[in-house]
Amino acid sequence: MRVLLDNITKIFGKVVAVNDLTLEVEDGKLVVLLGPSGCGKSTTLLMIAGIYRPTEGKIWFGDNVVNDLPPKDRKIGLVFQSYALYPHMTVFENIAFPLRLKRENKKEIDKKVKKISEFLEIGELLDRKPIQLSGGQQQRVAVARALVKSPDILLLDEPLSNLDAKLRVVMRTELKKMQMRLGITTIFVTHDQSEAMTVADKIAVIKNGVLQQYSSPDELYDIPKNLFVATFVGSPPMNIIEGSLSFKDGNLFFLNPDVRFELPEDMKVVLKQERNTEEVLFGVRPEDVNISYERSGSQDSTSWLVDMIEMMGRELLVTLSREKTMLKTIVDREHVPSIGEKVNVEFTGKVFLFDKYSGKNLLCEE
Amino acid sequence: MKGQTPRGATQVIPKRAIYSLKRKKKKERRAQEVRGEAVTFSRRNEIISTIIMTIISIPIFLSYLWLFLSSFSAKMWHGLIPLKFTLHNWRFLWQPIKFGAVMHTSIWPITLNTLLLALAVTISEVLVSTLSGYALSRFRFKGRVMIQGMTMLLHAFPGVALLIAIYYVLYTMRLLDTLWGVMLVKISLEIPMSTNIIKGFFDNIPWDIEWSSFVDGCNRWQTWRYVILPLLKPGIAAISLFSFLSGWGEFLYIYTFIFTSKKQTLATFLNSLIGEFKFVDYGLLSAVATFYMIPTLLFFIFTQKALLQMSFGGRKA
Amino acid sequence: MEVKTSSVMGFLGPFLILVLAFYFIPVILTVILSFTSMDYKLSWDFTGFTNFEHFLTQSLTYKVLLTTFVYVALTLIFNVGIAFLLALMTTYFTTHENTAMFFRAIWLLPRLTPVVVYCLLWMWIFEPTQYGLFNTILSLFGKSSSIDWFSSYPMGVIVFANGFIGASFGMVTFSSAIKSISRDYIWSAQVDGAGDWQIIKRIIIPMIKWEIMYIFIWQTLSLLNSYVYILILTDGGPLHETEVWSLYAYHKAFKYMEFGNGAALSLFLVIIGIIFTFISWKIFGFRKMMGQEVSR
């Protein structure tokens, strides 16, 4: 089922939780609402669920406006971060609860519960109480309860946040697999960008109730529309350096007391000449910062001081500094610098430019 | 941000907290507002429930209103609507009142008695229960569980069933007809409960805090004064409040164990005004009763919000 | 902390002495007294089981037993019911926290009011003339003759008066219990298709059942033992219609000066108290109760 949020606004008292949000979730896709806590993503989800009524705007399910439809009539399944498994009911009763409320007959209920629990591999747990289950099992039960009534839409509110790190990684893949198998339209709320990147067909990044960008994970990573998206997506986050643009000899430079970088040709095309002395933010992802130990001929490379080295497993995260600027870079373990060492830096991959004041990506013209 | 009070938040706060938690209140209000935004929320149900609540609250609401109003009025229409303002009913404040041909003593010594009793009960109850609460929470010793079970058991049957026997105990201790005797009975009756409350508060103060204060260089006294006491304050406030009010309102023990009219308190005084002869002068009675209610009302006004946030009863996780 | 008995006694001493003096000794004295024929002479003459035989053979005893049962049952239903209703309405149905606070505050007032003042209020509410509150209300609805509540509905009077006090305790307990139910449960039940009634029945009630049980047990005990309000309001009358067990014991002892008989009767209450305590330990689990403070 296609879900369309049409200029949705939600105001609590004086607080604008969601501001003029428009979003279309295509049928059968998994869309992630991503943003820091308090950004309005959960509110949006709860509006879709029918818990909240939007202050303005319309919510479409397929061809119907569902603004006034109570949750029970929306044919949705909802999984909370806390799972909200009723502690006084067994797993079976929990899963059967929606069906019982619909007064389906007993046999039918048994059949459906059995089917869904086998699908989610929790068939043996049916007689237990939620408190006797592990986090992962609880999560499966919650999903089972959401799915048992064959909803049109599955809503997941931070479903993985209560799991430990290892399990989280496993479960997110499983969730994705399950969603693909069922082909159910799914809206998934999370604050974890890596989780979002792995599961989503499309990601909506929200900040302070405003939609920042709605696109596929690739696009989000490659063409962030603004500084917020750029820094929020990707780990470790993008390096941001303050400075200005300057044309010289037909070349466009990013300038800063510590950094001088000639921008690639294609950028020059996008950016107009007039932007000569404009103050901008220069962004480069850590994985695109290369260090070398010998002075290269390049003008752009200057010598930086190695401040800190953090072990990240396969790679190392190195913090470099020079006068007023700090840079983080990822270095593989074959070339380990030592602290206090001076190194040269090269920006090899994609770089980004943002407006210092609006935060807009200067390279995406709308 | 989800518009809800996280489950944890209500549990972190020490139970029976008297102090007002502004933040929590805000959150609660927000949670309520949020509910009002729900699609399922029915304005009609809210109105119906408000109407039901109003109707069942009428007796309480009107009777207290009546108490207050009739103390200031010379005449009441149908006992409900005051017709004429007067201070006559309050004359007991500046002169001994006469009822029939019986002169009653001035109210002030009686008020002083009541106040002394209430304060004595409050102070001793706080002292005794803090000591015992601390011991039960912090020490591991033989019979601890037994004593705790005992506090529970005592809690279950109020001493009124034991009135006759308590009379004998007081008699043996030569404490009959003294407010001290009544005070002791009152305290004994209530310490099992207040010990339990205080023990709960001690339980909520982690050992770590105490240890870290030692590490930080506090001695035992400083730990007590700067670390434990502030955390205990809400509990002490709760006990003080309840013991004061119960001492202030005490009737039966004074009625039974006090024989000298000089040692009357407001409760027995008011009861004697109502009297066997049922000379029900509602104007005067309501004035005395309102006077008697003043501390209660003050406490009520200042602490009702906190009172309402206190939770009672063991919650089984 | 392992400590010496002596220092424990330093802390627990005052507590233990008081409890010993005003609970244990009285309980023992009550037991002893119940085997004496102590009367207005206040002498300890042992008469064996005479007192128990006496009250077991009296028809009044059974009437009182029945009255007590009816009184406790009605008041319990009234005050636990109202408490639950209020808690639900002030936490679940009302969105205005101030309204909720107002009602909860109003219901808390009776508990804080001194006994005698509270009884005075009810004397006025049930005043048999047209000046009483209920009669005034009835007359507003066109009923001309006043009802003599105290003699026509004495049980109603004491049930109401005690119910209104008791309700606040349950209300506060239930309210905080309902509030501590995570919103997620309610929301997820809504999504699962539950209406208000279903949520109350299937989510809220099961989730606060411990509190409900606790309040039931606690209130039963307090109702069995509280007679002061009845003493002041109806004094057990008319015709023993409101004579509950504890008042019966009080009357025997302090009206007819049959202290031995009175003690025998209150012994019954003491035993019930102990039984109830054990039951609640069983239900709530002794250790668990120890860990979690229970009060009021």
Add this chain to the structure above:
Amino acid sequence: MRKFGVLLGILLIMAVGIFAVTTVTIKIEGVGSPADTTRITNFGDAVKIANNILAACDSPYRIKIETTWFQGGWDEYRKEYILAFKAGKEPDIRAEGHEDIPWMADAGYILPLDKYVKKYNDIAYYDVYPSLWDAVKFNGKIYAIPQDTEARPLYFRKDVLRKLGWSEEKIANFPKEIEAGNVTLDDLIAIAKEAVNKGLVEYGFLHRPSNGGFFTMMYYDFGGKLFDEAGNLIVEEKPLLNTLQFFKKMVDEGVLPSSMTNISWRSIHKAFVEGRSLFWFGGTWHWAEWQRVAYHSKLGALPESYEWENIGFALNPPPEKGGKPITMSHPFTYVVSSHTKYPELVNLLLAVVSSPKFLVNHALASGHLVTRASAAIYPSYVKNKFVASVTPMLKYTTVLPNNLAFKKIMDPLYGAVQAVELGKLSPEKAVKWFEEEVKSAIPNIKIVK
């Protein structure tokens, strides 16, 4: 020099006299209707006289008194004494209804006073009415000093009778007709019914709203006895039934409110003094009470002239024509704690307070009757029209039995009346209920069928 020596000697004696004086505190407690406080306040003057006497006798003691007026019911009054006695906090002198003497004497709470009665006989007790001594005896010993007595008349509103068309003469003769046995209780009901039906009054009758001697008096009126020849406590079923039927009839005829026992004293007095009730089964002290307590919503406390104009009183009529009318006395007495430290001083005080002046003072102030012949001829007493009118009633008086167990009959009797009035039990069933109650309280009581 000798003069000086004499002076010194006198001074010395005086000094010894002064310094040797010990003031002892005697505690006194009383109870009763709000108009009865003279029972206690009389001591205020009596103590001065007693101290003069002590001074005159060079006694080293002086008396100071501490008085308490008890507010509460009779049960509480009793309970208070027992508990206070045990605690050593009981008053030295206490005003008690005579019917409480048996248990107090039996338990040793009060002092036998024969010795002192003899001692002060010539000045204070020689002319106390002998019947009153009977009322204060237990096992042949005197345990109390009679303090007052009274009668319980039937009050009626003259103004209402006038409106019923009665002539002044008929109204004036009404008490005499009753005394002669020409008016029965049923006749009263008929008169009351007429007045109620004509809308002249709200109530035909009112009686006391709480337990008291009145109900026993009505039982006596219907011929009931409480003792057999051997002096054992009994209850007679037939008179009891008749008594209850009488109350039932009053309610059925609409002349007595069924909720009689729930009306407050204040409303009752108010209703009667305002003429809203034709009859009132009261006591002589009410006459004084109406003059002292502002019951009337317009007049406040009644002037005596108003009373004479509008209120009459008579004996309580018999149930059948030609029968004997009845009234009841409830002598109040002073008892002395057996633990008093100063029995001599206490008895001196009692002798003083029993002097005619104080008896009359109390009698006139509270509407009671005096206990001594010498007080009965006291000028102000003789002059008092009311006292003169009610004293002859004593010819027809009865008293409550001085018996330990009597209270256990009195309570169920009141309960039965209440039940019948409220319509909760029929008179027959009420009798049964009464018997059950009494039997369980006094297992060996004889019930005469």
